[in-house]
Amino acid sequence: MTGLDQKTAERAWILLDGAVLDAPRLVYEHDDQPELDYLYRNTPHEGAIEASPCLVKPSPFSRLWSEQARWREHGIILVTDENLYPLADHLRSLLSIRLPDGAFAYLRFYSPTQLPRLMAAFSDLERAEFSGPVTDWLAFQSDGQWRRFRADGNKPVRRASEEGWFALTDHHITAMTGRARDEFIARLARYLSLNDPGRIDTLIQQANSLGFRTEKDVSRYAELTVVHGERINHPELHAVLSSREMPTALRLSEVDKRLAYGVAL
Template identity: 55%
Template sequence: MIGLDETTRVKAYILFDGALFDAPRFTYEHDDQPQLEYLFLGTPHEAAMEVTPCLVKPSEGTRLWRAQPEWQDKAIILLSDQSLPLVAGHLRSLLSVQMPNGGFSYLRYYAPKQLTRLMSALNEQERARFSGPVREWLAFQPNGELSRFDSDGSQHFRKAAEEGWFLLTENHVAVLSQSARHEFVEKLGRFLDITDRARLEQLINEATALGFRTEKEVSRYSELAVVHGERIKLAEIRTILSDSQLSASARLKAVDNHLAYGVA
């Protein structure tokens, strides 16, 4: 297990993804006197408090660090010299960001994968502005390695009322999309036991051309295509796959039944 040294822990906050587990309960089970902020509290997202991200400053006698294997895929760590309320306010201002088209989008930067993608898309100056009082972000990768993203931690910090101030550019969106696709191709390859990236890209392109959008739908189509080979190209199968009257899941189920049992 990769852990943090004592000097680092003194400056560390843990930001739990409340959509993945009961973060407050877990915190109090492993820390008798934590400082905790519910990030959705007092924001337009307050109606979704049951899935709020939770910012925690562990106490001196915390047991949270010993329980790291239980939460490292559900949280990120951030280092700051500033107080909990100040850091929480800045993080609240980042719950949603402005998109290139002028709209706003929710940003789950507290998920390890999302943070890694985001930090990779920002240049040094953009990362500094985004980070505000945070001087380092840490995220555990699926293989257990710890990724660290530095900032000077001295930039102007924002308040919750300023949510939406940070702008994602077209370039940011493109880099984020490319990174997400790369991760999905790798995951699909493991699922199908295929190492040929060109073949995986072909399967994904076929699926999206047929209107399958989610990872689950694309994965299911790809699995059917691999298992049944050329039969996926049969005229009756293509008719089912292109039936606009059926939902994506219904089309996939009908194709599965037809290929397995000869019935639609």
């Protein structure tokens, strides 16, 4: 459960990621009278409205709260006294942000993975400006708990036409990247049952030096190394792992196959 008291729950909204979840169907299956709006509606992104984040105000007797397992990994909760249309407009203004080089990029602040990284990178004032009328943001975490981020909720409500007004600095990006790396290291350590931060860091560096950059590829390389030990350093296998002529996934699959069938001993 979110741990929201009754008074707070009455002020709570759900923001669902329509790119990974059939949000409208889920909502109407579990709520007879919700308020719902697509954030891409009446914006330059309307052509992709089927993938739009959906802002939902559950009705008083909504069954959505008892079905959190269906959506908590694909959306967040926010708390505010603001009404639907001003709130939706403010959130629309955050759909894309300005990067340090002046370019614009989508900001998936409605992802329970991205929101904590973003909030942790902000100062109190930046969080307040970003939040506008929102007093609380809640995101479900991998430890099974909801994490809450507070803001004063008294900053101006932005209009949808102001999209891109919020700018990320180099400091924000560095902080978010560092947090993402720390989270990945923690997940990898749990996956490998390896309580050795130095060893984990070495495995990641080795994987990166071979051209493996994605979390999936790095995790697979680390698993092969931990399971097979020194066998991974066989010249024949190293030649495959370091080949730039093969896609990374194919390299790892080929090494896995050769290790499994004893081609390299």
